Amino acid sequence: MKRQGTFPFTAIIGQEDMKKALVLNVVNPRLGGVLIQGEKGTAKSTAVRALADLLPPRQCIQGCRFHDDPADKSNWCDECHEKYDNAEPPVEELPMKVVELPVSATEDRVVGTLDIEAAIKEGKRSFETGILADANRNILYVDEINLLDDHVVDVLLDSAAMGINTVEREGISYSHPARFSLVGTMNPEEGDIRPQLLDRFALSVYVAGEKDLDRRAEVIKRRLSYEDDAEAFIAQWAEEQKNEVHRIQRAMKLLPQVTTSNDILRMAASISIALEVDGHRADITLIKTAETLAAVDGRTETTKEDLREAARLALPHRMRRRPFEEQKLDWETVDKVIDA
Amino acid sequence: MKRQGYPFAAALGMEKAKEAVLLALVNPRAGGLLISGEKGTGKSTLARGARELIDAPWTEVPVSVTEDRLFGSIDAEAAVKLGKRKLQPGLVNEAKDGILYIDDANLLRDNILNAVLSIREAGGYHLERDGLSEQRETGYTVLAVMTPESGTLPASALDRFGLFVSVEPETDGEARAEIVRRVTEYEKDGAAFRAKWEKETKELAKKIADARALLPTVEVSDAMIRLSSVYTMKANTAGHRADIYLIEAAKAKAALSGRNYVTPKDLERAAEFVLPHRMRDLPPAEQPEPTQSEPPEQKEQQTPPPEPDNREELFSQPDAPAPQETETESHEGNQEEQPKDESMTNPNTSSGDRVDAADMRVQLPPVWVEPTKGRQKKSGSGKRSATRTDERQGRYVRAELPRSKTSDIAFDATLRAAAPYQKWREKNGLALAIRSEDIRSKVREKRTGNIFLFAVDASGSMGARERMKTVKGVILKILLEAYQKRDRVGMIAFRKNQAEVLLPVTKSVDFAQKKLATMPTGGKTPLAKGLEKAEDVLDTIYRQDPLQDPVLIVITDGRATTPLVPGGDATAEAMNEAERLAKRKLPVAVIDTENGFVKLGLAKKLAKKMEASYFRVDKLSEDSLLRVWRKMSR
Numbered sequence: 001m002k003r004q005g006t007f008p009f010t011a012i013i014g015q016e017d018m019k020k021a022l023v024l025n026v027v028n029p030r031l032g033g034v035l036i037q038g039e040k041g042t043a044k045s046t047a048v049r050a051l052a053d054l055l056p057p058r059q060c061i062q063g064c065r066f067h068d069d070p071a072d073k074s075n076w077c078d079e080c081h082e083k084y085d086n087a088e089p090p091v092e093e094l095p096m097k098v099v100e101l102p103v104s105a106t107e108d109r110v111v112g113t114l115d116i117e118a119a120i121k122e123g124k125r126s127f128e129t130g131i132l133a134d135a136n137r138n139i140l141y142v143d144e145i146n147l148l149d150d151h152v153v154d155v156l157l158d159s160a161a162m163g164i165n166t167v168e169r170e171g172i173s174y175s176h177p178a179r180f181s182l183v184g185t186m187n188p189e190e191g192d193i194r195p196q197l198l199d200r201f202a203l204s205v206y207v208a209g210e211k212d213l214d215r216r217a218e219v220i221k222r223r224l225s226y227e228d229d230a231e232a233f234i235a236q237w238a239e240e241q242k243n244e245v246h247r248i249q250r251a252m253k254l255l256p257q258v259t260t261s262n263d264i265l266r267m268a269a270s271i272s273i274a275l276e277v278d279g280h281r282a283d284i285t286l287i288k289t290a291e292t293l294a295a296v297d298g299r300t301e302t303t304k305e306d307l308r309e310a311a312r313l314a315l316p317h318r319m320r321r322r323p324f325e326e327q328k329l330d331w332e333t334v335d336k337v338i339d340a
Numbered sequence: 341m342k343r344q345g346y347p348f349a350a351a352l353g354m355e356k357a358k359e360a361v362l363l364a365l366v367n368p369r370a371g372g373l374l375i376s377g378e379k380g381t382g383k384s385t386l387a388r389g390a391r392e393l394i395d396a397p398w399t400e401v402p403v404s405v406t407e408d409r410l411f412g413s414i415d416a417e418a419a420v421k422l423g424k425r426k427l428q429p430g431l432v433n434e435a436k437d438g439i440l441y442i443d444d445a446n447l448l449r450d451n452i453l454n455a456v457l458s459i460r461e462a463g464g465y466h467l468e469r470d471g472l473s474e475q476r477e478t479g480y481t482v483l484a485v486m487t488p489e490s491g492t493l494p495a496s497a498l499d500r501f502g503l504f505v506s507v508e509p510e511t512d513g514e515a516r517a518e519i520v521r522r523v524t525e526y527e528k529d530g531a532a533f534r535a536k537w538e539k540e541t542k543e544l545a546k547k548i549a550d551a552r553a554l555l556p557t558v559e560v561s562d563a564m565i566r567l568s569s570v571y572t573m574k575a576n577t578a579g580h581r582a583d584i585y586l587i588e589a590a591k592a593k594a595a596l597s598g599r600n601y602v603t604p605k606d607l608e609r610a611a612e613f614v615l616p617h618r619m620r621d622l623p624p625a626e627q628p629e630p631t632q633s634e635p636p637e638q639k640e641q642q643t644p645p646p647e648p649d650n651r652e653e654l655f656s657q658p659d660a661p662a663p664q665e666t667e668t669e670s671h672e673g674n675q676e677e678q679p680k681d682e683s684m685t686n687p688n689t690s691s692g693d694r695v696d697a698a699d700m701r702v703q704l705p706p707v708w709v710e711p712t713k714g715r716q717k718k719s720g721s722g723k724r725s726a727t728r729t730d731e732r733q734g735r736y737v738r739a740e741l742p743r744s745k746t747s748d749i750a751f752d753a754t755l756r757a758a759a760p761y762q763k764w765r766e767k768n769g770l771a772l773a774i775r776s777e778d779i780r781s782k783v784r785e786k787r788t789g790n791i792f793l794f795a796v797d798a799s800g801s802m803g804a805r806e807r808m809k810t811v812k813g814v815i816l817k818i819l820l821e822a823y824q825k826r827d828r829v830g831m832i833a834f835r836k837n838q839a840e841v842l843l844p845v846t847k848s849v850d851f852a853q854k855k856l857a858t859m860p861t862g863g864k865t866p867l868a869k870g871l872e873k874a875e876d877v878l879d880t881i882y883r884q885d886p887l888q889d890p891v892l893i894v895i896t897d898g899r900a901t902t903p904l905v906p907g908g909d910a911t912a913e914a915m916n917e918a919e920r921l922a923k924r925k926l927p928v929a930v931i932d933t934e935n936g937f938v939k940l941g942l943a944k945k946l947a948k949k950m951e952a953s954y955f956r957v958d959k960l961s962e963d964s965l966l967r968v969w970r971k972m973s974r
Contacts, residue, residue, distance in 0.1 A: 166400050283516055
C-alpha cells in the first residue's frame with residue numbers, strides 16, 4: 001500500500017509558536033527539543049510528522065548504525081573510530097528523520113539489547129540497536145509524553161543528559177552516541193509530566209484551537225481538500241515547502257557565525273535570577289534560542305528582541321509551580337530586565 | 341565509547357563540589373562521593389569531567405543495568421568456543437581500583453545501589469551463578485549524582501557514602517553569564533574548547549597523582565583521632581563509620597596540600613563533606629500530632645506503623661547501618677539450581693581499621709536476597725504491594741532472575757539468556773534448548789499510583805469555607821508531588837440536600853485547578869448522601885480497574901442533619917452507609933473536625949463503623965491533612 005503523503009507543514013494555519021519552535025530545532029539540532037502542550041485536535045501530531053518533509057539532508061558515515069557525522073570525530077561510535085581513525089570514512093547524504101518512540105515501548109526496545117539471531121547462530125553476544133540508536137542526530141518524537149512509563153523516562157533522561165546511550169544488560173556492554181532533539185506532545189488535562197523531564201525540553205509551546213471564524217473555516221477547507229486528493233494538495237504546496245527548506249538551510253549555514261554580546265548574556269542571567277528558575281539550563285537555552293532566532297532571521301548578531309522572543313519560548317515551563325497559582329511567566333519582570 | 345566531555349577545570353563555581361571530587365579521587369578509603377543538587381546545576385558535567393583527572397578504570401552504571409552485567413555471569417562465548425566454564429566479569433569487577441560512576445543514583449533500583457555500596461565496603465563478594473561459585477575481590481570509589489526532586493535515597497544507602505556535597509546554582513549574574521559563555525563555546529567547538537583547558541586539566545591530574553603517591557605516608561596523630569571523634573559525636577552520627585571516613589578524607593586533604601600529617605584544619609574541611617548527610621536531628625519538637633485510634637476489630641489492612649513523617653526530608657534520621665536481614669525463607673520451593681543467598685565476610689576483616697564489623701556482611705541483590713526497600717514500597721502500602729507482586733498486574737517493565745518459582749515468564753529475556761548456548765547444547769530435536777537457569781521472570785510496575793478520594797463536609801457549620809480551601813490546597817499539593825507516584829485525587833463535597841463530585845478523579849494539576857476554582861459552601865449536612873456518593877465513585881473506579889485500592893478520606897465532625905428520605909434519622913442513615921462502606925475493606929480515614937465544648941464523638945463512632953483509621957484535629961490545616969495522607973499512602 002502506498003503511503004499517503006503527509007499534510008504539508010507550510011499548509012498548517014496559525015500555531016505560529018509551535019511551527020517556529022519546531023523549525024528552530026531543525027536549524028539547531030543542539031537546541032534541545034520542544035514540548036507541545038494543547039488540547040486534542042490542535043494539529044500537534046500533524047505538525048511534528050509534517051516536519052519530516054522539511055528536514056534537510058546531512059552528511060553521514062556510510063554504513064554506520066548511528067549515522068555518525070564524518071566531521072564530528074569526538075562523537076563517533078566505537079566502530080567508526082576503529083575503522084576510520086586512520087582512513088577517510090565513506091560519506092553518504094541522508095535526510096534527518098523523525099523517529100517515533102511509542103508510549104508502550106519496553107526498556108530493551110528503547111536502549112537496545114542482545115542480538116538474538118547472532119546469539120543463536122554463532123553463539124556470539126552482539127548488540128542490537130534500539131530506538132535511541134535510530135534517534136542519534138535525528139528528532140525523537142514522543143506523542144503523549146506525559147503517559148510515558150517512568151522507567152522509560154529514566155532511560156531517556158539518562159541518555160539525554162550526555163548524548164550517550166550506555167547499555168549494560170544481558171551480557172552486553174555497549175555505548176554509542178545518542179544525541180537527539182526531543183519533541184513531545186501532550187494534553188495537560190490527561191496528567192502532568194515529571195519535572196526532570198520537563199526541564200530537558202529547551203522550549204515549550206501551548207497550542208489552542210483557532211478562535212477566528214474565517215481562519216477556522218480555512219483550516220477545515222484545507223483539511224478536506226487534502227483528504228480529497230492528497231497528491232494534488234501536496235503539489236499545490238510544493239513551492240511553499242521548497243522555500244521553507246531553503247530558509248532552513250540558509251539559517252543552518254549562518255548559525256555558526258552568530259555571536260552574542262556580553263550585554264545580552266548578562267541580561268539572560270538576570271532574567272533567570274529574577275524569575276528564580278532552577279539551575280543554569282534556562283540561561284544557556286535562552287542564549288542558544290536567541291542565536292538560532294537570529295540565524296533564521298538572517299542576522300549574525302543577537303538582539304534584545306531575539307532574547308524577548310527566546311524568553312517566550314524557553315521559560316514558561318521552567319517557572320516554579322505553586323498551589324493556587326497558574327504556572328505563568330511573569331512578563332513584566334522579563335520586560336523590565338530587557339528594557340532596563 | 342570514549343567521552344570527550346566538558347573539562348572539569350572549566351566548570352565555574354561549585355568550588356566545594358570540586359574539592360569533594362578531589363578528596364574522593366585521592367583516597368578511595370574516604371568512601372566515595374554523592375553529589376546532590378537541583379536540575380541543571382552542572383553536577384553531572386562536573387562528575388563526568390573527573391574521568392580525565394585520574395588514570396584508573398572508569399565504569400558507568402546506567403539505570404537500565406541488569407544484574408548479570410553488574411555482578412558478572414557465565415561467559416557464553418568462552419563456553420561455546422572453548423567449552424570452558426568461565427565467569428565474565430561484571431561492572432563491579434571492571435571498576436576494580438577505579439571509579440564506579442552512577443548518574444541519577446536515585447533512579448537506580450534500591451537493591452542494586454545497596455549492593456554496589458556494600459560490595460565496596462566489604463572489598464569483595466561471593467558470586468553463585470550458573471553452577472559456578474567464585475569469591476571475588478574488588479574495590480572501587482563510588483561517584484554518584486542525584487537530583488533530590490525526583491526522589492531521595494534510602495537513608496541506609498545515603499549513610500554508605502563517605503562524602504556528600506550539595507550543589508547550588510550560581511546566583512551572581514556575571515558568573516552566570518560566564519557559565520553560559522563557556523557552555524555555548526564548548527558546544528560550538530568542543531575540541532578547541534578542550535584544548536584551551538588542557539593545561540589546567542593536566543595540572544589537576546598531576547596534583548591528584550602526587551597526592552595519591554603521598555597518601556600512604558600521611559600520619560594521623562592520636563590528638564587528631566580524638567578530635568575527629570568530637571566532631572562525629574557532636575553530629576550525633578550512628579556507628580563508627582563516620583569517624584573512619586572523616587580521618588581518611590582529612591588524610592586526602594593533607595596529601596592534596598602536600599603534607600604528610602593531618603592538621604585540625606584538614607579535619608574541619610573534611611567534616612563539611614563527611615557529616616552533613618549523617619547528622620541526626622534531635623527528635624522534632626512536640627507537635628499536635630493527630631491521635632490515631634485503631635478499632636480493635638480492624639484488620640491489618642491499613643495500619644501503617646506510626647513512623648515519623650519525614651520520608652521526604654533527606655537528612656533526618658538515617659537508619660543505623662544495620663545489615664539488612666537476608667530473607668532466605670522467600671526461596672523455599674526453589675530448585676537446586678536457583679542461586680542461593682550468599683554473603684561473605686571480608687577477607688580483610690583482620691585489619692579491622694576501616695569499617696566496623698557490622699558492615700562486613702555483603703548483601704547481593706534480587707537473585708540472592710529480597711530487597712528490604714523496594715521502589716514500589718514508596719508508592720503503595722507495604723501490604724498492598726506485597727500481595728500484588730504475584731498477580732500479573734501492571735506493565736512488564738523488565739526481566740530479572742526469578743526469586744521463586746514463577747509462571748510469569750519473560751519469554752524475550754529467557755530466549756536471550758538461552759540464545760548464546762544454543763550451538764553447544766543438546767537439543768534432542770527441539771529448536772531451542774532452554775534450561776531452568778535461563779528462565780527470567782517479568783518485573784511489573786503499576787502504571788498508576790494510588791487513588792485518593794476526599795469526601796468533605798461543606799455545610800454551613802463553622803469554618804466550612806476554610807476547610808474547603810485547606811482540602812483544595814492539599815489536593816493541589818498532592819498532585820504537584822505526584823509526578824513520581826502518579827497518584828490520582830478526587831473530591832466530593834456534601835452540603836444542603838446533595839453530594840456533588842467537585843473533582844472527578846484526576847492526576848492533572850491544571851484540571852484540578854479549573855474544577856476547584858469555585859467551591860460553594862453552606863446549608864445543612866447530608867452526611868449519608870456524601871458517603872453514598874463516595875460509594876458510587878468507588879464503584880466506578882472498581883469497574884475501571886478492579887485491582888485498584890482507592891483510599892477514602894472523609895472529613896467531617898460526624899454530625900448529620902439532612903436525612904436521605906424526609907423524616908428519616910440522618911445519623912442512623914449515616915451509620916448504615918458507613919457499615920456498607922466497611923464491607924469494601926478499603927483503606928479509609930476519618931478526620932474528625934468536631935470542636936467546641938460539647939463533643940458528641942460521632943465521627944469516632946462513624947470511623948469505627950467504617951473500620952477506618954481515625955484522626956482528630958483541633959484545627960484542620962494543610963500540614964495535618966498532608967500527614968494523614970502520607971500515613972494512608974503507605
